[in-house]
Amino acid sequence: MPAETLTFRTLSGSAIESRPIVLKAVAVALWTSRDMSGRDRRVAEMEALGIPRPRTTPQFYRVSAHRLTTSDCIEVVGPESSGEVEIVLVRDGRGLWVGVGSDHTDRRVERCDVHVSKQMCDKPLAPDLWAFDDVADHWDQLVLRSWIAENGETRLYQEGTAAAILPAVTLIAGYAGRDDLPEGTALFCGTFAAIGGIRSSGRFAFELYDPQRERRIAHAYDVVALPVAP
Template structure:
């Protein structure tokens, strides 16, 4: 799957295209046990079994990645999750954002399958990881959903609550360097008011030191669930 980004760094901006051949979703990626347990209980409340270990690395088909502003999902029980998205291009590690859109009904049966059946929207902008690595924990991820005709804050938290990307990469690849062609979705924060579906989803990664934001929005079209 080829993705296109406007990549910003301290030396300027440039357009890059990246061929992704392997997609990894890091689940249960909270940095402290309390945060992990909160998310486990949040999902357990809607019927999702507890994980066998943490973190877990789910493999998802790379053709589920999309930078479109519209996706389709079977049934009305899917929802998004804002997460950082890291990839390597030209020997450099970059960070963007993605939504680990997941079928919550199927998730009660199989977390791995629930992630596979939904598209994974990705922003069209990225930052050089080296430019934000020093203050990574200060970055803020947040998301909004449309609810009762209004834009509602759905998730918000600093990356200090999640395992840093190099740690997750090392846990998966055995080294702190992500292979070229591999992308990783790096974990999320809890939903405000509980996990629930919505017709649209907006996600952001905010850099408080430089006052800049990566963002992406998409709509969800519900397809009929036919028996």
């Protein structure tokens, strides 16, 4: 099975370690809002782009492990793609880890085929992970934020807490059909609506903030749009 090896800085308790993790399976979860109002806002946002309402929620889509990257730059085809901040669960032989990434998606393709659109773009990850056990008891307090570059300014694009997203255990069970992810799996946990609507940007920054431990994981990347052939 194809796999991607990425080096992360893992933090468990007070122990910090730099170590490679082999990832063999990657899935992105969609329509994961915990309450109906949040789900309706997300559905309306996607329908405004011409993306049809889902028949069931949540949904899980597999993408290639080779799409994962910790780079600070990605290349996309054309100008119609955008990022979205998501908690990412990573399972290796030592346990379950929590990180943050961007489910960067080709919105033009998404109007035709959601699954294909998820495969079109690299999925940037911050190179840091926390032990799941270190945040499990205050999971809903975790804060997600993202920013875009727009009109020469950095603008807040998304902001919310993990309480707006289905619990990690629910998403794991929904995807894996059991109470833990298989070893070598990364699961993007879904997101919430953008402030001002979904739009493209040449730079996308994001973070996961833990207010109880007063620490954050942050990353940013540039988006290079390749020309579309006539």
